[in-house]
Amino acid sequence: MKILVLLFTLNLSLFAYEIIQTPIQFDEKRIQLTKDYIKNHYGLNVKNIKIIPKIVLIHYTAIKTYETSVERFTRSTLPNDRPEISKASALNVSTHFMVERDGTIHQLMPLDFMARHVIGLNYNSIGIENVGGVGYKEDLTVNQLLANIFLVKYLQKKFPTIEYVVGHHEYRCFEDTELWLEKDDGYRTEKFDPGSEFMRDLRFNISGFKAAPCD
Numbered sequence: 001m002k003i004l005v006l007l008f009t010l011n012l013s014l015f016a017y018e019i020i021q022t023p024i025q026f027d028e029k030r031i032q033l034t035k036d037y038i039k040n041h042y043g044l045n046v047k048n049i050k051i052i053p054k055i056v057l058i059h060y061t062a063i064k065t066y067e068t069s070v071e072r073f074t075r076s077t078l079p080n081d082r083p084e085i086s087k088a089s090a091l092n093v094s095t096h097f098m099v100e101r102d103g104t105i106h107q108l109m110p111l112d113f114m115a116r117h118v119i120g121l122n123y124n125s126i127g128i129e130n131v132g133g134v135g136y137k138e139d140l141t142v143n144q145l146l147a148n149i150f151l152v153k154y155l156q157k158k159f160p161t162i163e164y165v166v167g168h169h170e171y172r173c174f175e176d177t178e179l180w181l182e183k184d185d186g187y188r189t190e191k192f193d194p195g196s197e198f199m200r201d202l203r204f205n206i207s208g209f210k211a212a213p214c215d
């Protein structure tokens with residue numbers, strides 16, 4: 001009985017979400033920096049920065065509040081305190097969606113534009129950031145989990161090309177697949193977000209996707 005009630009609640013929640021449009025700056029400069037990134041890191045000369053999504057990639061921001069989290073993505077160029085990735089490109093990081101602690105969903109940029117949110121897979125993936133994970137603690141909320149379930153199902157309908165739903169901590173599993181495009185073997189960062197528990201709970205509530213291709 002309890003399980004039935006839970007499922008009923010989950011189904012209801014799928015219809016209850018509004019995606020708030022909260023656009024970050026995506027000016028000519030950011031578009032040009034994105035083209036340069038695609039050329040320098042993926043070896044592709046592109047006329048536009050449109051992607052065909054194959055992966056939904058889940059993150060947490062490791063920042064406490066929505067306001068401070070979204071501020072990190074607003075500008076076209078990287079802030080000065082990211083030396084570990086600024087050598088690779090001045091293009092600022094971004095994400096397609098940001099989910100607040102209470103489950104409020106914001107769309108920050110066009111879904112078919114490339115965002116810089118993961119090494120190797122940007123040209124194939126849609127990013128979902130969740131506010132939280134300060135100190136790399138797995139502390140995302142149930143409301144965020146429900147919002148992520150909704151978003152994954154929404155994206156599954158919108159983009160039949162999507163095959164994978166993976167956590168950022170699993171990104172290196174793709175290094176030997178055709179989806180991996182990064183040319184620089186020395187460009188890697190260690191990632192813990194969003195953590196295996198969150199991905200387990202998310203995967204329990206979605207279907208029709210392949211697992212991350214880890215050994």
Ligand SMILES: [Zn+2]
Pocket residue numbers: 058059060117168191193
């Ligand atoms: Zn991440």
